[in-house]
Amino acid sequence: MDSRFHLMELPTKVLVGDGVISKLGEFIEESAGDRRVVVAAGSTVQVKIREAVDAALGGQASWVGVDAADMDNVGRVEKESSESGCIVGVGGGKSVDVGKLAAFRRHLPFYSVPTSASHDGISSPFASLRGLDRPYSIMAKPPLGILADIGVIASAPKRLLAAGCGDLVSKLTAVKDWQLAHRVTGEYYGGYSASLALMSADVVLREPRRIGRFGRDSVRDLVEALISTGVAAGIAGSSRPCSGSEHLFSHYLDMIAPDSGLHGEKCGLGTIMMAKLHRIDWRRVRSALRSVGAPVSAEEIGLSDSQVVESLVKASSIRPDRYTILSRRRLDRRAASSLAEATGVI
Numbered sequence: 001m002d003s004r005f006h007l008m009e010l011p012t013k014v015l016v017g018d019g020v021i022s023k024l025g026e027f028i029e030e031s032a033g034d035r036r037v038v039v040a041a042g043s044t045v046q047v048k049i050r051e052a053v054d055a056a057l058g059g060q061a062s063w064v065g066v067d068a069a070d071m072d073n074v075g076r077v078e079k080e081s082s083e084s085g086c087i088v089g090v091g092g093g094k095s096v097d098v099g100k101l102a103a104f105r106r107h108l109p110f111y112s113v114p115t116s117a118s119h120d121g122i123s124s125p126f127a128s129l130r131g132l133d134r135p136y137s138i139m140a141k142p143p144l145g146i147l148a149d150i151g152v153i154a155s156a157p158k159r160l161l162a163a164g165c166g167d168l169v170s171k172l173t174a175v176k177d178w179q180l181a182h183r184v185t186g187e188y189y190g191g192y193s194a195s196l197a198l199m200s201a202d203v204v205l206r207e208p209r210r211i212g213r214f215g216r217d218s219v220r221d222l223v224e225a226l227i228s229t230g231v232a233a234g235i236a237g238s239s240r241p242c243s244g245s246e247h248l249f250s251h252y253l254d255m256i257a258p259d260s261g262l263h264g265e266k267c268g269l270g271t272i273m274m275a276k277l278h279r280i281d282w283r284r285v286r287s288a289l290r291s292v293g294a295p296v297s298a299e300e301i302g303l304s305d306s307q308v309v310e311s312l313v314k315a316s317s318i319r320p321d322r323y324t325i326l327s328r329r330r331l332d333r334r335a336a337s338s339l340a341e342a343t344g345v346i
């Protein structure tokens with residue numbers, strides 16, 4: 001696309017509140033009509049809320065189990081949706097990303113129904129799956145609608161909610177990287193979308209103890225902030241306001257240690273270190289993450305010192321086109337080790 005302009009795609013409607021899962025049928029009625037609704041969901045989610053979803057959809061649901069965020073699962077959802085009116089992703093990151101990409105490929109409306117708040121994929125136009133030709137998120141389309149039942153999300157494991165906080169604080173360094181790229185390479189920078197992303201990060205940084213209690217009010221703030229960061233990406237026309245060097249660090253870890261830590265947890269660790277490189281208050285980031293119960297060291301999520309160091313050294317190679325603080329600093333193993341040790345990550 002011509003660099004002088006970009007396309008903004010945003011969710012059309014968002015319904016947030018306690019007990020709104022019962023309104024799912026009317027929420028998607030315009031897209032579904034009297035056709036089947038394909039629901040992509042993991043087995044744990046199905047046990048938890050399948051009965052409520054079936055009741056809300058009046059028997060129109062055709063369920064597809066999602067056990068991994070990969071192209072095999074996308075293919076199964078696509079196959080099931082050949083005569084459906086829309087696709088609904090119910091659950092956490094896997095189901096939402098699988099449903100999102102299947103809907104994109106089928107040219108069908110997609111609705112996001114998160115049951116946890118572990119990252120901003122619940123609202124963004126990006127999908128992160130294994131089996132693609134790149135180890136980072138790809139552009140699809142944002143959900144047409146997002147229905148977030150706070151009662152359901154508040155009952156999610158606290159580890160998932162804390163991971164969502166890690167993904168939120170990462171916007172602090174993502175925006176810094178975007179500003180740096182604008183100065184150095186002339187890349188487009190959108191001040192409004194950047195401000196929206198930073199405001200979402202501030203939800204955690206400003207009141208980490210309150211957020212970390214994960215009561216209904218704080219979970220609602222967390223969910224709305226994650227939705228807002230996805231909207232920021234839609235306004236920017238790229239993942240720039242939400243994903244920078246800290247995400248490259250996380251994506252590299254996905255390659256070398258795929259079973260260690262959640263996405264938001266790894267992004268949180270990356271943010272602590274990238275904040276120090278950017279000469280912003282990394283101690284505040286670390287303190288906030290600790291206050292919400294998110295990990296602040298590699299050991300807490302089963303990562304070795306060498307894996308952290310390798311990821312710091314090689315993360316920028318994942319996307320050579322994305323200029324970040326790691327592009328400027330070009331850490332060697334000694335500098336990377338010193339950074340990780342100074343911030344307490346290793």
